[in-house]
Amino acid sequence: MKRINRPEWMDDPAATEADFEAALKDLEFLGRITFGARPTLAWLDALVKRTGATHLSVLDLGAGGGEMLRAVSAWGRRRGITLDLTGLDRSPWAETYARAAGTEGNWLTCDLFDVPAEQKYDVILCSLFTHHLSDDEMVRFLRWLPQHATLGWLISDVHRHWLPWIVLWAGTRLLRLAPMVIHDSTISISRSFVREDLEGLIEHAGISAELHWSFPFRWIVQGAPAAPTGR
Numbered sequence: 001m002k003r004i005n006r007p008e009w010m011d012d013p014a015a016t017e018a019d020f021e022a023a024l025k026d027l028e029f030l031g032r033i034t035f036g037a038r039p040t041l042a043w044l045d046a047l048v049k050r051t052g053a054t055h056l057s058v059l060d061l062g063a064g065g066g067e068m069l070r071a072v073s074a075w076g077r078r079r080g081i082t083l084d085l086t087g088l089d090r091s092p093w094a095e096t097y098a099r100a101a102g103t104e105g106n107w108l109t110c111d112l113f114d115v116p117a118e119q120k121y122d123v124i125l126c127s128l129f130t131h132h133l134s135d136d137e138m139v140r141f142l143r144w145l146p147q148h149a150t151l152g153w154l155i156s157d158v159h160r161h162w163l164p165w166i167v168l169w170a171g172t173r174l175l176r177l178a179p180m181v182i183h184d185s186t187i188s189i190s191r192s193f194v195r196e197d198l199e200g201l202i203e204h205a206g207i208s209a210e211l212h213w214s215f216p217f218r219w220i221v222q223g224a225p226a227a228p229t230g231r
């Protein structure tokens, strides 16, 4: 299965608020039943243990309806970590949905590459986002991440594979999910990455990153902790 470049309806600037909102609602449902936040929260646990941080500024890119930010907010309350949360999404409909769903913190409606170069966050996250990027944009993004994240960054996105493609093709129709989700879900799988793609892109970007697979059918790419400085 080769990586394709077919456009998603979600990326169409003409997408209506009603269509986008229906898609975000169903994405939230799919994220919940596939434990989408779990690898991110486990990584945050490890980061806090490693750094001893008790306060974190967190940017979630391609934040959609804010589901991940709400999960991170609940995680912070459970762990006693104070958080300064920011969601970023290009779609003007994302913030409206996220706010109505109770997402706290700041929100930026812009393209990720419009974030000023000097703007830094302790932690940068993204979920189901990188498949929206072309290979060239992905290399640019992989270089962008360590420049903007001071403690760590994490990408969580689907694995391009025939099994999730079939499950989503059938499942989105059986469950009568939103038309945008029915259209975009299999395209998302076909636009995503396999291990070899990610390894090649990381090498091309010239950055240090770790890669691991997470159930069910996600790749996690994380900014490798800085190597300890020897004497």
Ligand SMILES: C[S@@+](CC[C@H](N)C(=O)[O-])C[C@H]1O[C@@H](n2cnc3c(N)ncnc32)[C@H](O)[C@@H]1O
Binding pocket: 010, 011, 027, 028, 031, 036, 061, 062, 063, 064, 065, 066, 067, 068, 088, 089, 090, 091, 094, 110, 111, 112, 113, 126, 127, 128, 129, 132
């Ligand atoms: C599939 S949704 C993922 C939403 C959410 N993170 C989740 O896990 O369910 C991808 C989101 O990325 C946003 N997006 C795509 N390209 C973007 C870009 N270049 N800059 C900012 N947001 C972008 C889209 O508007 C969309 O809301």
